[in-house]
Each structure stands twice: as C-alpha cells, then as structure tokens.
Amino acid sequence: MEKKVKHKEEAFLQHPVLFIAVLVLGFVLMDPFEIGPVGGIEFRPVKHDIAPYKEVMGGWPRDNESQLGNGKLEFVDEVFGPESLEFDSFGRGPYTGLADGRVVRWMGEGIGWETFAIVTSNWSEKVCARGVDSTTSKQWKHEKWCGRPLGLRFNKDSGDLYIADAYYGLLVVGPRGGLATPLATHVDGKPILFANDLDIHKNGSIFFTDTSRKYNRVRLLSRYHFYILLEGETTGRILRYDPPTKTTHAIPSHSFCPSKSIFDTSVRFGLMKYWLEGPRAGTKELVAHLPGFPDNVRMNENGQFWVAIDCCRTQAQEILVHNPWMRSLYFRLPIKMKILARIMGMKMFTMISLFDENGRIVKVLEDRKGVVMKLVSEVREVEGKLWIGTVAHNHIATLSYP
Numbered sequence: 381m382e383k384k385v386k387h388k389e390e391a392f393l394q395h396p397v398l399f400i401a402v403l404v405l406g407f408v409l410m411d412p413f414e415i416g417p418v419g420g421i422e423f424r425p426v427k428h429d430i431a432p433y434k435e436v437m438g439g440w441p442r443d444n445e446s447q448l449g450n451g452k453l454e455f456v457d458e459v460f461g462p463e464s465l466e467f468d469s470f471g472r473g474p475y476t477g478l479a480d481g482r483v484v485r486w487m488g489e490g491i492g493w494e495t496f497a498i499v500t501s502n503w504s505e506k507v508c509a510r511g512v513d514s515t516t517s518k519q520w521k522h523e524k525w526c527g528r529p530l531g532l533r534f535n536k537d538s539g540d541l542y543i544a545d546a547y548y549g550l551l552v553v554g555p556r557g558g559l560a561t562p563l564a565t566h567v568d569g570k571p572i573l574f575a576n577d578l579d580i581h582k583n584g585s586i587f588f589t590d591t592s593r594k595y596n597r598v599r600l601l602s603r604y605h606f607y608i609l610l611e612g613e614t615t616g617r618i619l620r621y622d623p624p625t626k627t628t629h630a631i632p633s634h635s636f637c638p639s640k641s642i643f644d645t646s647v648r649f650g651l652m653k654y655w656l657e658g659p660r661a662g663t664k665e666l667v668a669h670l671p672g673f674p675d676n677v678r679m680n681e682n683g684q685f686w687v688a689i690d691c692c693r694t695q696a697q698e699i700l701v702h703n704p705w706m707r708s709l710y711f712r713l714p715i716k717m718k719i720l721a722r723i724m725g726m727k728m729f730t731m732i733s734l735f736d737e738n739g740r741i742v743k744v745l746e747d748r749k750g751v752v753m754k755l756v757s758e759v760r761e762v763e764g765k766l767w768i769g770t771v772a773h774n775h776i777a778t779l780s781y782p
C-alpha cells in the first residue's frame with residue numbers, strides 16, 4: 381500500500397517537471413510573443429564556410445590610436461540616417477538619402493539642407509517627415525510608403541542622379557531634382573524587394589544590387605534586413621539596367637549575397653570582386669576577408685576603395701555561422717537581439733578600411749570605443765576629407781584624410 385502511494389507520488393512529481401520542461405522548451409522554440417529576433421518568421425539559416433576568426437583577425441592591422449575617434453560629427457539632428465553620400469559635378473553636396481524617404485542636399489551655411497528629390501508621389505510631409513524619429517521604429521511602418529533611398533550615384537556627364545531605393549527599386553532624377561522616375565521595379569515579372577546600391581558603367585548601363593529575393597528591409601515592428609544576416613541567406617544578386625532598351629537583367633552568378641556594390645558581400649565577411657568584362661568576365665573572386673560586416677564600397681581618385689565595416693566578428697559568432705542548427709535555436713530564444721549579440725561578445729564599433737585594386741589593405745581606421753562612429757554605411761573621400769554616412773544615426777561624420 382505504502383509502496384503504491386510512493387509510486388504515484390513519484391509519477392506525479394516527475395510528470396509536472398517533465399511537463400514544465402517541455403513547455404519551456406516549446407515556448408523557447410516557438411517564441412509566441414515574438415520577443416526573440418526571429419520570432420514570427422520562417423527562419424532558415426544557411427551554412428557558410430568563412431575564413432577562421434583567428435586567421436582573419438590575426439593578420440588584420442589594427443589602428444591602436446583609434447584615429448576615427450577624432451572624427452567630427454556634423455549636421456547633428458539635421459540629417460536622419462544618411463546612408464550614401466554623393467557630390468555633383470559642380471562639387472555641390474553632399475547629397476544623401478534619408479530615412480524619411482527624401483534625398484536632400486547641402487547648399488552651404490546660407491541655405492542649409494534642402495529637399496532635392498523624392499522617390500514616390502506617395503510622399504507627404506504629414507505621413508513621412510518624422511525628423512529625428514525617422515531612424516527609430518516609428519518610421520518602420522511608413523518606410524514602404526515613403527521610400528528609403530540608399531545608394532546614390534551621379535552620372536557626371538548628364539548630371540542625372542541615380543537612386544537605389546529599398547522599396548521603389550532603381551530610379552533616376554534630373555539635375556534639378558523633383559519626383560524621381562522609376563527605371564526598374566521588377567525583374568522577370570517579379571518585384572525587386574531590396575535595391576541597395578548601384579554603380580554606373582561607362583557605357584551607361586546601371587549595375588545595382590538587390591540584397592534579397594526573400595526579405596525586404598522592414599516589416600511591421602521588425603527589421604527584415606537583420607534576418608538576411610542571421611540566416612546567411614544568399615538570394616541576393618546583381619542586376620543590370622540598360623537605358624537603350626529600358627530593360628533589367630539579373631547578372632548570372634552562383635548564389636552569393638551582394639549587400640551593396642559590385643564589390644562586396646556581407647554574409648561571408650568577404651569582399652568580392654565581380655568581373656564584368658575581359659577574359660574573366662562572369663566570374664567572381666574573393667579579394668579580401670573582412671573582420672566584420674561590410675556595407676557600401678566607394679572608390680577614391682587613386683582607384684583605391686574604402687569599405688565601411690561594422691565590427692567585428694567574434695569566435696562565438698563563427699561557431700554559429702558554421703552551424704545553422706545552432707543559429708536556429710539561439711536566435712529563437714525569447715531574448716532581445718541586443719542581449720544575444722552581447723552574449724556572443726559582439727560590441728558594435730566601426731572600422732573603415734582602404735584597399736587597393738588587388739584587395740591589399742592600404743589603411744585601417746577604427747573608433748574602438750564606438751564613441752563617434754557606429755553603424756557606418758559608406759565612406760567617401762573627397763579632397764582631403766572623409767565623409768562617413770550611417771543608416772541608423774542622425775549625423776554625418778567627417779575626418780581629414782590623409
């Protein structure tokens with residue numbers, strides 16, 4: 381009798397523990413309140429082989445003086461998430477695309493910033509102009525409507541400004557500005573989800589990147605472009621728009637994720653070069669391993685190119701990159717991304733790097749404490765000065781160089 385009771389008790393005790401354990405695990409994996417970074421999305425991490433952390437970081441020159449920390453923050457709370465910076469052939473600028481959907485230009489102290497172009501007739505001050513809040517989640521649900529201009533390039537001959545907009549694809553606007561004209565919104569009948577950066581070929585064709593065929597930049601209350609990095613998905617591609625025929629083509633290539641220009645890829649922490657012409661046309665080449673996530677690539681007058689890098693890789697992160705199943709579990713934990721990143725030892729700071737055309741490092745500048753510059757998106761070198769854009773903050777950073 382006594383024995384029987386004890387059995388019952390044990391079963392009773394074991395059962396709830398198991399039950400709770402299963403519940404907790406289920407809760408963690410399902411993340412019903414979508415607290416974790418990938419809550420509520422179909423998350424399919426992809427395995428990648430990346431160069432070993434030690435190899436890359438060991439051989440990477442460091443800027444021990446943290447020289448970027450001497451940079452100056454300009455136009456604080458006057459520009460909101462200035463992603464790409466461009467100057468026209470008269471030397472006016474910078475021109476930059478903002479989180480509120482506008483392309484603005486700096487007209488000097490007297491006039492200040494003026495609206496130069498918008499990418500959609502949907503744009504209105506009432507819905508879109510959220511000022512400093514444009515770079516916060518308050519803008520997310522309006523981005524699709526208002527537009528989010530990213531990469532900018534002038535055709536120096538015609539004076540036309542080409543715009544890669546995250547929602548409205550590739551557009552062009554004349555030298556006087558105004559409402560931009562869409563050039564490419566679809567490829568093979570399917571919408572371009574995430575135009576990101578562009579470059580103009582000397583024959584007039586426009587090469588631009590589409591970061592993902594799966595995600596666009598933002599969904600309500602969350603940020604899709606984050607998942608592209610977490611998943612390591614590689615549906616991104618390079619597209620080419622040919623003005624004479626007004627047609628857009630995908631550049632044939634094996635799977636890789638061009639986050640920005642023809643020169644780079646975020647997912648594998650590498651800088652890629654894609655050969656368009658010559659004997660190696662149609663092939664791509666990894667020219668450098670990078671210590672973190674690269675963004676736009678911009679050439680200076682000497683044919684060298686600056687890469688903005690959000691730093692840095694960590695050993696924990698490397699394990700996750702190699703093991704998609706771990707990423708699946710880890711990023712489903714009902715914990716905010718900020719904290720997950722901290723556990724992985726990631727501490728956001730900025731490194732910008734100048735490469736020669738063969739991918740050899742010429743210069744590395746860092747802001748190790750991330751005081752002055754964080755989440756940089758582009759570095760433009762113009763007449764002894766670096767202009768540094770950011771997608772997430774309300775300023776432009778500058779630094780004398782060399």
Ligand SMILES: *[C@@H]1O[C@H](CO)[C@@H](O)[C@H](O)[C@H]1NC(C)=O
Nearest residue numbers: 438440441442443444445744
């Ligand atoms: C920076 O510091 C590290 C370690 O303290 C050292 O190995 C390296 O040579 C230094 N780099 C430069 C450019 O001085």
Ligand SMILES: *[C@@H]1O[C@H](CO)[C@@H](O)[C@H](O)[C@H]1NC(C)=O
Nearest residue numbers: 499500501502524525526547
């Ligand atoms: C206005 O925004 C909606 C939602 O993003 C979009 O579907 C529509 O095409 C836009 N209209 C124009 C004229 O750009």
Ligand SMILES: *[C@@H]1O[C@H](CO)[C@@H](O)[C@H](O)[C@H]1NC(C)=O
Nearest residue numbers: 581583585622623624656657
């Ligand atoms: C420009 O050059 C690229 C690369 O060789 C080529 O693919 C494209 O068709 C050319 N465009 C025109 C308009 O000739």
